Amino acid sequence: MRVVCLALGALFLTGAANAASAAGSACATQVPVAAGERIAACTDLIRSSQSLYDAYVWRASAYADSGNRAAAIADLTAAIALSPDAPAAYSARGALYLKDEEYRDGLVDLDRALELAPDDETALRVRAFAWDELGNYPAAVADYGRLIALTADPTYRYFRGFAYFHAGNDAAALSDFAAILSADSPTLSAWGYRGRGSVREREGDLAGALGDYTMALAADPSDDRSFAARCRVEAVLGDASGDGCVPVLKQTAGR
Secondary structure, three states, X not given: OHHHXXXXXXXXXXXXXXXXXXXXXXXXXXXXXXXXXXXXXXXXXXXXXXXXXXXXXXXXXXXXXXXXXHHHHHHHHHXXXXXXXXXXXXHHHHHXXXXXXXXXXXXXXXXXXXXXXXXXXHHHHHHHHHHHHHOOHHHHHHHHHHHHHHHOOOHHHHHHHHHHHHHOOHHHHHHHHHHOOOOOOHHHHHHHHHHHHHHHHHOOOHHHHHHHHHHHHHHOOOOHHHHHHHHHHHHHHOOOOOXXXXXXXXXXXXX
């Protein structure tokens, strides 16, 4: 569930922003207006029959921020009834379903949102993360591939690389990880080395894996997963350095 949650808030807010372009009131305002004030403003719009679809989507966002997901889903359902061919409410409702780990309903909504807006990066990303979380790696690979084609963002090569890794396709995983080793972002470069190290470790090339985890830490010394992985490999090789490895040896490799 962790990886899905990374994108849920962004998806909800993006969908709401797309829907509420005509609202033009405190209903459509995020920070610093409190959720309660936004709920009241949106309720006023709904009562006046103005911008109904937008108002329902934005009030749902405010309800979600206040922790009342049931009310948020009810408002999004009302918005869908008003405009069944508008994607924003489907995206937002799908995000809420996923947050409650109601994967079937969440994926149905995201599928519908992407039918209506195939280039919605945020909805596509959340669906890819959901497939990843569910262990449907072929579907995750397909969605990450669409994201790469849509955005050219190399970060998705990292996520696709681990989807390939978990699916057992080491060659494809290595290709994706190799593509980001020289990334401008030190963090992304570290992820690439860590990914390649994970493949090498699984294949039994412990010296190669150790080298990759060390390179990852050279790129980003704060990468705890690479530190844990290097400690784990050092322990197997009988070469634990004593630099704080003991508490993290039980951590597992992976994204």
